[in-house]
Amino acid sequence: MQNKSWIGKTLALAILPMALGSAWAQTAPQMTPEEMEQAxxxxxxxxxxxxxxLRKGATGKNLEPHWxxxxxxxxxxxxxxxxxxxxRLEKIIAYGTEGGMVNYDDILTPEEINLMARYVQNEPPIPPEFSLQDMKDSWNLIVPVADRPTKQMNKVNLSNVFAITLRxxxxxxxxxxxxxxxWKILExxxxxxxSRMSASGRYVYTTGRDGLTTIIDLWPEEPMTVATVRFGSDMRSVDVSKFKGYEDKYLVGGTYWPPQYSIVDGLTLEPIKVVSTRGQTVDGVYHPExxxxxxxxxxxKPEWVVNVKETGMILLVDYSDLENLKTTTINSAKFLHDGGWDASGRYFLVAANASNKVAAVDTKTGKLAALVDTAKIPHPGRGANFVHPQYGPVWSTGHLGDDVVSLISTPSEDAKFSKYKANNWKVVQELKMPGAGNLFVKTHPKSKHFWADAPMNPEREIAESVYVFDMNDLTKDPVxxxxxxxxxxxxxxxxxxxxxxxxxxxxxxxxISLWGGKADQSAIVIYDDKTLKVKQVITDPEVITPTGKFNVYNTMHDVY
Structure with a gap:
């Protein structure tokens, strides 16, 4: 593909807010019912x-016909x-922007790009709501708990299994x-x-963009789906209850549409409760989505940390009494996205990517610990923790909109780290990347390396590569x-x-997932962390558009 960075810079200007004296009189392009459905x-x-x-924007720009x-x-x-x-819209869709939007000219046909350019000039259709009864109607208990194995029936090392999304x-x-x-590919x-793991490590829970959540049991001779339920029409995250005495009793799932979170039985997915998140933003403005x-x-604690994107509210949801649900609401910043725990497990750090901040919640006190300014559009995934040779414990995030990885100093109750206290909740170093477009950073307590990707960068060579920093000398350029x-x-x-x-x-x-097009062969490429040499390439024809990967042990124990 041609070099498009200059195009991205130019087109990024086209979607900046425009100061105008009055509204305009343009009418939306007409579309047939068939075109509307396809779009x-x-x-x-x-x-x-x-x-x-509703196209009001979050990580991406507002796409309403007029705002x-x-x-x-x-x-x-x-x-x-x-x-x-x-x-103009066709060019933006085709070539992307350096703010993190990828180019779609190698994903969509020219006809589809034109279709989408016309579609977003029309008023957005509003999907239907999804009630508790709708959830109950969608619930499918395939294998009751009593009919499941009472011990592991296979010889697979379950703690080192990877759950890999074939998008x-x-x-x-x-x-x-x-x-x-x-081992197995499942619908x-x-x-x-x-993919989240049960507290026991026996079950894998998946959820995605059609609102469907599944439980996969790893104990049978071959893993199998034992229950499914639909939370809505689009969702992004689930987790089980993990506090002692509540292990896997409940599961919570949060939807993009409708804007709500729902609580179900952790072993069967039977729906229990739905809670709306509609309300005021941190700015005091009502938001419908x-x-x-x-x-x-x-x-x-018997609680979940639930991050509400558009309002900038962080909810601490106490699941010890679902009939009398108690929720602590913490104001942070917009728009909340993804995040992870610091090394101590006390603080949860989450990107407020439209505000270019990371919010840190002290789950021990139930209060906001800090709002840390970062580079443009932080996107940490779960982040990455390590002990910096100069600044002590740090948690890190990459950025969709800037070419750096930010290292944030985090508190520790260990006396040997007390000398770093003055740096806490500050960006102590920025690691230089070859361009913007990072989605995930990762390291491991037994590694000397820090890995970062850049899949949303418009440059082919950058998007198809990963970058490895030496944590013993972070002044060096990455490999x-x-x-x-x-x-x-x-x-x-x-x-x-x-x-x-x-x-x-x-x-x-x-x-590493090598995420190609639907018609192209994709792969999982496995590197030796010490030598940075390829150990294995998984290129099975069924490995179609692989993206997220979740190791059972590391996901269970928040190792990142």
Missing amino acids: KQIYFERCAGCHGV SKTLDDGTKMEGGTLKLGTD DAGKLALVDGDTHKI SGYAVHI PRVASIVANPA QLNVAKDSGLPESKAIRRAVQPEYNKAGDEVW
Whole structure:
């Protein structure tokens, strides 16, 4: 693909807010009912996650036909897709921007790009709500608990199994981390966003962009789906209850649409309770679509940390009494996205990516510990923890919109780290990346390396590579590993994006997804963490558009 960075810079200007004297009179391009249905599906699959179902924007820009707002100084700002027009929108969709939007000219056809340029100039259709009764109607208990094995019936080392999303295939691959062999591929629903593990390590829970959640039992001779339920029409995160006495009793799931979180039985997925997240933002403005982003379970209390994207509210949901649900609401910043625990397990850090901040919650006191300014559009995944040779314990995040990785000093009750206290909740160092577009960073307690990807960068070579920093000398440039070339696969017209480094349980291997197009062969490339040499390439024809990978042990124990 041609070099597009200059195009991205130019087109990024086209979607900045525009100060205008009055609204304009353009009318939306007409579309047939068939075109509308096709565009709705593409928007759901490719666009809604960043721009929102109602197109009010979050990680991505507002895509309403017309919007206006008044700034603190009284200036009225107006913008919208109608003002941009079809030709301009086609270029933005085709070539992307350096703010983190990828180019779609190797994903969508020219006809589909034109279709989407016209679609976003029309008013967004509003999907139906999804009630507790709707959840109950969707619930499917395939294997009751009493009919499941009472002990592990296979000889697989379950703690080193990888759950790998096969995004566009609507499947999940379970891969034996010891043998590098595919154990089983199961139907999972479209575009699984996350796999969570039960507190026991027996079950894998998946959820994704069609709102479907599944439980996969790892104890039978071959893993099998034992229950499913639909939480809504789009969702991103689930987690089980982990506090002592409540292990796996409940599971909470948060939806992008409708904006709510729901609680179900942790072993059967039988629906129990639905709670709406609609309400006021941290700015005091009502929002109709506050989507639930990341969710984590606090192992030290019977509570979940639920992050509400558009409002900037962090909810601590106490599940000890569901009939009299208690929730602590913490104001942070917009728009909350993903995050992870610090090394102590006391603080949860989450990206407020539209505010260019990271919010830190003290789950011991139930209060906001800090709002840390970062570079543009932080996107940590779960982040990465390590002890910096100069600044002590740090948690790190990459950025969709800037070419750095931010290292944030975190508190520790260990006396040997007390000398770093003055640095706590500050960005103590920025590691230079070759460009913006990072999604995930990762390291391991047994490793000297720090890995970062850049799959959302518009440059082929950058997007197809990962970058490895030496934690013993963070002044050195990172080592570039071109995952696409290392895979041994033939070149493709579409960019094969190298995404989400994930360690095995031992911390001596790093697995990278090489995410190609639907029609192209994708791969999982496994590197030796010490030598940075390729150990294995998994290129089975069924490995279609692999993205997220979750090692059972590391996910259970928050090792990152």
